[in-house]
Amino acid sequence: MADTSFVRTEMLPEQSPPLTSVGVLGWLRANLFSNLWNTILTVISLAFIGYLLAGLIPWVFQSVWVADSLNECREVMNATWGDTHGHACWAVIRERWLQLTFGFYPSELYWRPILAFVLLFGALAPVLFPWAPRWLLYVTAAYPFLFPWLMWGGTIWAPLMVAAGLAVGYFAHKFVEPILGGLAGMIIAVLAVIVWWLFLVGPLSGVLASIIPIGLEPVESRNFGGFMLSIMIGVVAIGVSLPIGIVLALGRQSDLLIVKAICVGFIEFIRGVPLITLLFVASTLLNIFMPPGTNFDIILRVMIMVTLFAAAYMAEVIRGGLAALPKGQYEGADSLGLDYWQSQRLIIMPQALKISIPGIVSTFIGIFKDTTLVSIIGLLDPLGLSNAIRADAAWNGIYWELFAFIAFLFFIFCFGMSRYSMYLERRLRTDHR
Amino acid sequence: MVEHTHETMVDREIDRSHMQVSDEVAIQITDMNKWYGSFHVLRDIDLTVNRGERIVICGPSGSGKSTLIRCINALEEHQAGSIEVNGTALTSDLKNVDKVRAEVGMVFQHFNLFPHLTVMDNCTLAPIWVRKTPKKEADETAMHYLEKVKIPEQALKYPGQLSGGQQQRVAIARSLCMRPQIMLFDEPTSALDPEMIKEVLDTMISLAEDGMTMLVVTHEMGFARQVANRVIFMDQGQIVEQNEPEEFFNNPKSDRTKLFLSQILGH
Numbered sequence: 001m002a003d004t005s006f007v008r009t010e011m012l013p014e015q016s017p018p019l020t021s022v023g024v025l026g027w028l029r030a031n032l033f034s035n036l037w038n039t040i041l042t043v044i045s046l047a048f049i050g051y052l053l054a055g056l057i058p059w060v061f062q063s064v065w066v067a068d069s070l071n072e073c074r075e076v077m078n079a080t081w082g083d084t085h086g087h088a089c090w091a092v093i094r095e096r097w098l099q100l101t102f103g104f105y106p107s108e109l110y111w112r113p114i115l116a117f118v119l120l121f122g123a124l125a126p127v128l129f130p131w132a133p134r135w136l137l138y139v140t141a142a143y144p145f146l147f148p149w150l151m152w153g154g155t156i157w158a159p160l161m162v163a164a165g166l167a168v169g170y171f172a173h174k175f176v177e178p179i180l181g182g183l184a185g186m187i188i189a190v191l192a193v194i195v196w197w198l199f200l201v202g203p204l205s206g207v208l209a210s211i212i213p214i215g216l217e218p219v220e221s222r223n224f225g226g227f228m229l230s231i232m233i234g235v236v237a238i239g240v241s242l243p244i245g246i247v248l249a250l251g252r253q254s255d256l257l258i259v260k261a262i263c264v265g266f267i268e269f270i271r272g273v274p275l276i277t278l279l280f281v282a283s284t285l286l287n288i289f290m291p292p293g294t295n296f297d298i299i300l301r302v303m304i305m306v307t308l309f310a311a312a313y314m315a316e317v318i319r320g321g322l323a324a325l326p327k328g329q330y331e332g333a334d335s336l337g338l339d340y341w342q343s344q345r346l347i348i349m350p351q352a353l354k355i356s357i358p359g360i361v362s363t364f365i366g367i368f369k370d371t372t373l374v375s376i377i378g379l380l381d382p383l384g385l386s387n388a389i390r391a392d393a394a395w396n397g398i399y400w401e402l403f404a405f406i407a408f409l410f411f412i413f414c415f416g417m418s419r420y421s422m423y424l425e426r427r428l429r430t431d432h433r
Numbered sequence: 434m435v436e437h438t439h440e441t442m443v444d445r446e447i448d449r450s451h452m453q454v455s456d457e458v459a460i461q462i463t464d465m466n467k468w469y470g471s472f473h474v475l476r477d478i479d480l481t482v483n484r485g486e487r488i489v490i491c492g493p494s495g496s497g498k499s500t501l502i503r504c505i506n507a508l509e510e511h512q513a514g515s516i517e518v519n520g521t522a523l524t525s526d527l528k529n530v531d532k533v534r535a536e537v538g539m540v541f542q543h544f545n546l547f548p549h550l551t552v553m554d555n556c557t558l559a560p561i562w563v564r565k566t567p568k569k570e571a572d573e574t575a576m577h578y579l580e581k582v583k584i585p586e587q588a589l590k591y592p593g594q595l596s597g598g599q600q601q602r603v604a605i606a607r608s609l610c611m612r613p614q615i616m617l618f619d620e621p622t623s624a625l626d627p628e629m630i631k632e633v634l635d636t637m638i639s640l641a642e643d644g645m646t647m648l649v650v651t652h653e654m655g656f657a658r659q660v661a662n663r664v665i666f667m668d669q670g671q672i673v674e675q676n677e678p679e680e681f682f683n684n685p686k687s688d689r690t691k692l693f694l695s696q697i698l699g700h
């Protein structure tokens with residue numbers, strides 16, 4: 001009979017792994033040449049990548065940077081490399097990059113959008129990174145009022161009066177709530193703010209401006225353009241669509257039938273209509289509904305439409321996150337006596353939003369790229385400007401260089417968002433052992 | 434399905450000096466009925482629980498045990514009859530509901546801890562937001578109860594980093610931080626491995642020793658024998674039999690109880 005009982009008397013010492021499984025060699029072996037098929041695929045892929053780079057690298061780097069027109073570019077290319085089209089003419093970017101960045105914003109005022117852009121990071125930092133100093137939150141709070149003032153200029157009283165609207169709402173709530181109760185207090189406060197903004201901000205800031213005239217030189221919307229415009233629309237749509245999306249997602253789950261119907265109707269309608277259609281509505285139709293004589297800024301209208309569009313998608317992404325939460329989380333919160341808003345804010349939303357991060361960021365990226373659609377209704381975003389540049393006789397016929405430049409800048413922003421979302425997911429992981 | 438056919442006995446002397454049942458009524462359920470759609474899940478439930486009582490509820494799966502104790506803190510709504518907790522009637526008035534929930538602690542089968550918060554924050558969240566306790570005081574209370582359930586050293590970890598038994602003890606501590614007068618347990622040990630069951634039962638016993646009013650849905654008959662002063666057997670949405678544990682186990686009256694006990698105790 002075989003001896004089945006066994007007792008180990010000494011433990012085996014740790015050994016280093018065989019050389020062929022570690023280091024560069026091991027990695028290559030495991031990932032690229034593990035068997036015949038894998039080796040063949042690796043060789044074919046390398047050949048393909050090599051072929052692409054052989055065309056691309058000369059195009060990008062053996063290129064013309066100094067020229068006044070496409071024809072001049074071609075002459076330089078012919079003189080240097082012979083009769084070939086395989087070289088880029090970056091001269092157009094060199095000549096027009098300011099325009100691609102700022103549109104027709106007056107060049108002596110460039111400091112304003114640049115300052116707004118720098119402050120944007122100051123405003124975002126405390127929201128995005130836990131290590132950012134907390135006092136930056138003041139910048140965050142002031143930014144929504146500061147940003148339009150820097151961009152459009154005009155009297156300082158306008159943004160101050162808009163900000164004062166929040167105080168009006170607060171006091172309205174404070175006085176009405178003890179008399180009429182919570183819900184009525186909310187409604188009246190919101191109404192007070194809307195009335196203040198629509199009817200009182202204009203006259204009041206006009207009066208104040210005539211008494212104490214402090215302001216920036218106004219810039220008209222039709223001068224806005226380039227990446228500045230894309231970033232403006234993108235940032236507003238991204239920043240505002242998230243809270244609206246949260247509210248819509250909660251409304252869609254609500255027990256209140258009317259609230260639910262409104263939210264579902266809104267989401268399904270907006271998602272069922274192409275963004276282009278909404279933009280056309282913004283550029284033409286909306287004026288029909290406005291009282292005659294009102295001047296409702298075109299960029300503002302576009303921002304509202306893009307925001308609503310993004311919010312509808314955001315709502316569905318967040319609803320996905322809500323649906324993924326186990327019912328036990330709601331019950332845990334309820335059993336401790338937290339009320340609806342407390343449990344949403346402290347328990348449900350933090351987890352639902354965390355689950356939805358990939359979807360939320362995808363929506364953000366999609367929206368940011370969709371801002372290029374505004375060129376169709378005549379706004380001069382980078383794509384619109386590239387058409388304008390081609391309309392110039394000097395640059396007629398230049399496509400690749402402009403598109404490559406625009407694509408490159410969009411890629412930087414979108415890639416940045418994507419990396420941030422991965423960082424955020426890693427930071428919020430709490431299930432590591 | 435009955436999860437455990439063995440009896441986990443906690444082998445220590447139980448200190449009964451504080452385990453007195455007072456005459457004061459903690460929970461009064463009268464003629465309570467509940468339906469899920471047209472399914473009559475709870476029928477004519479009458480139950481009075483005095484302060485300091487430790488009641489174990491058992492019965493076959495689907496008999497409505499969870500539904501019954503979930504009605505007590507209004508996680509489920511009842512459609513007929515009345516439930517009064519600490520003198521507050523559970524009606525559709527949300528103020529009453531929130532009041533009762535803050536006074537009644539609940540421990541779930543699957544813990545329902547908040548995974549995005551540390552153990553400490555799990556424990557201090559409700560005191561801070563519901564009771565408006567200052568943070569420092571809430572922290573001290575949380576530490577006190579984490580010590581009571583014997584895991585103060587885990588305070589800064591996240592629930593996902595703890596074992597099942599530790600998580601359930603955190604859940605108990607989290608409830609206790611609200612200083613509830615009544616604790617409800619819905620199969621607190623049935624998602625746990627056998628060696629962790631004991632540590633959770635031990636915690637529950639020490640709660641009972643402090644005189645807590647407890648309603649426990651469990652199949653741990655050892656716990657029922659050692660701690661309960663009343664065992665309730667439910668079947669098909671009704672209370673079929675209730676008695677002191679000795680009588681209940683040694684001398685069951687109804688046939689259904691006998692059948693259930695023979696299955697669960699493996700006789």
Ligand SMILES: Nc1ncnc2c1ncn2[C@@H]1O[C@H](COP(=O)(O)OP(=O)(O)OP(=O)(O)O)[C@@H](O)[C@H]1O
Binds near residue numbers: 501
């Ligand atoms: N939300 C619900 N909707 C419809 N029916 C439900 C719902 N929750 C429970 N039920 C049904 O009500 C009955 C009682 O359920 P309950 O969860 O109270 O049983 P239980 O005694 O706790 O069983 P278990 O031992 O399996 O936990 C079951 O038949 C169940 O299918």
Ligand SMILES: [Mg+2]
Binds near residue numbers: 498499
């Ligand atoms: Mg149950």
